[in-house]
Amino acid sequence: MSVVPFSALACPLDGDVLVKAGGSWQCVQGHSFDVARQGYINLLPVQKKRSRDPGDSKDMVVARQRFLSAGYYAPVANAINAALLKGVAADKEISVLDAGCGEGYYLRQLAGALGASPSLQVLGLDISKWAIQSAARQHEAIRWVVGSNANLPVVSGSLDRVLCMFGFPVYSEFARVLREDGLLVQLDPGTAHLRELREIIYPSLKPVRDNKDTIPAGFESVSTETIHYQAEIQSAAMVQDLLTMTPHLYRANAEGRARAAQLTSLSVTIEVTLKTLRKTTRTDIES
Incomplete structure (x- = not known):
């Protein structure tokens, strides 16, 4: 069992293979990307950014790290680990991308739970430089990259698994980088996810889009499961971290945020749908 950095990276400007040369990664066209002192690589060119500082803010990343480290999402991490490793022989090496990895909690949980499971080549990618900086400081054996799901800096057909959590799936890119x-x-x-918190901060609740039966083009369904449990948050600080780490902080009005600030504890529902999809060459699947 081992965890090693994923190395089949591609230039985000022209798609050519990147090769490590000293403290940078370079393609044959002469594009070069330096390895930051924290160990990550920024493969999100300025011309491909939609804002100066895209993705989660530094405050969101710090709050998420504290909250997830407290174990409230451990059952979710366990289910993800099982889905990623199901059916893989212990003597096989597989490659895994977390597309939208945040500060790396779920990849660290995967790496720590391997036991006699297969060896992994691992890549964590996020559009937020703050998230990747935090991730790189916490686990050096994983390759961490600032990049976009819309233009994955990954060689086509080089991955066995792609994980996308609460993120922005780009199915055409996922299909491109996955092996058959x-x-x-x-x-x-x-x-019902975070319903109790949402009821406090919003005047009324909008229905959450249920897309569990949607199968994107290029994939077929393998399995779907729902993870549902109650998390008991016993401190005001952790309640605030939960709010800060989600987009709800910025969507709520001032009155809603003030109500949340008065909470000293919260019993909140964690409910997520975990779908496993297989890349397929079929063209008759509904998108």
Whole structure:
């Protein structure tokens, strides 16, 4: 069992293979990307950014790290690990991308739970430089990259697994980078997810989109499961971290945020849908 950095990276400007040369990664066209002192690589060119500082803010990343480290999402991590490793022989090496990895909690949980499971080549990618900086400081054996799901800096057909959690799936890119019969493990919020918090901060609740039966083009369904449990948050600080790490902080009005700030504890529903999809060459699947 081992965890090693994924190395089949591609230039985000022209798609050519990147090769490590000293403290940078270079393609044959002469494009060069330096390895930051924290160990990560920024493969999100300025011309491909939609804002100066895209993705989660530094405050969101710090709050998420504290909250997830407290174990409230451990059952979710365990289910993800099982889905990613199901059916893989212990003597096989597989490659895994977390597309939208945040500060790396779920990849660290995967790496720590391997036991006699297969060896992994691992890549964590996020559009937020703050998230990747945090991730790189916490686990050096994983390759961490600032990049976009819309233009994955990954060689085509080089991955066995792609994980996408609460993120922005780009199915055409996922299909491109997966090997034949590779798996996409996707996690989406269920209709009751964080309901109690949402009821406090919003005047009324909008229905959560239920897309668990949607199968994107280029994939076929393998399995779907729902993870549902109650998390008991016993401190005001952790309640605030939960709010800060989600987009709800910025969607709520001032009155809603003030109500949340008065909470000293919260019993909140965690409900997520975990879908496993297999890459297929079929063209008759509904998108």
